[in-house]
Amino acid sequence: MRTEDAELPRMMMGSREAAAPAAPAASPGRPPGERAVGAMWAFGKSLAAVLPIYLAGYYGFSISLVLFGLMLYVGWKHSRLEKEMKLKSAMYLLENEKEFTTETVFRAKKDLPPWVNFPEVEKVEWLNKLLQQAWPFVGQYLEKLLVETIAPAIRASSIHLQTLSFTKVNLGEKAVKLVGIKAHTEHDKRQVMLDLYLSYAGDVEINVEIKKYFCKAGVKGVQLHGKLRVILEPLIGDVPLVGAVTMFFIRRPKLDINWTGLTNLLDIPGLK
Secondary structure (H helix, E strand, O other): OHHHHHHHHHHHHHHHHHHOOOOOOOOOOOOHHHHHHHHHHHHHHHHHHHHHHHHHHHOOOOHHHHHHHHHHHHHHHHHHHHHHHHHHHHHHHHHOHHHHHHHOOOOOHHHOOHHHHOOOOEOOHHHHHHHHHHHHHHHHHHHHHHHHHHHHHHHHHOHHHOOEEEEEEEOOOOOOEEEEEEEEOOOOOOOEEEEEEEEEEEEEEEEEEEHHHOEEEEEEEEEEEEEEEEEEOOEOOOOOOEOOEEEEEOOOOEEEEEEEEHHHHHHOOOOO
16 A cells, blocks of 8 residues: 555656646747847947937036937927828828818818819819829939939039939829819910919939038928919910910918938928
């Protein structure tokens, strides 16, 4: 009996060990090179955060000057994020104009497109389709104009700009949209006056580089809303039937530009 009593606990312990699940194998670690790069990157970010504070103390800068610089950085970062959010919301609005108009039809009239508020303003979807179809070729023409005409003129204007070049010119996939057009033909029989309600929120990207000074700048994303007046005057009896074209914005348009490179400084609060 004593032998059986002694064997019983051993059998129970053996059954528990057999029922216990096997420990999972240790997951293989990252390669040494990748871990080294990650450690160096983390160290570099920490150093970049601490270095301005160290330099400020080393050169005896006032703490108020450091706080002022920090406030400028926070304001610049906030301005950048706000511009990006405005551009994304404007692009979404242009893509879903019908849904937005339906949802806001009972709201204030200022939220509705001009062709809803004013019956004399015509909605020209056919022209928007034409612009969208021709937009890639407009981009090709603009790239040729900047690279072959404007860039040489800028380089010739100053000795400091002789290495200027446009490294990238891309108008993106979003074309300028005409929200509405109003024609004025009752004032003068020898002219045609058009009011174009423009709305544009696109992923245009134009980069400029000055190799001599290792300077890069550019634009990545533009938002434009305004009313453009176009005057065709005088009307003549020969081709192209119009003597001159005059264009101007009746009021200051709403323009937001997302800058890149050196022009990021323009997003600092207080600078325009």
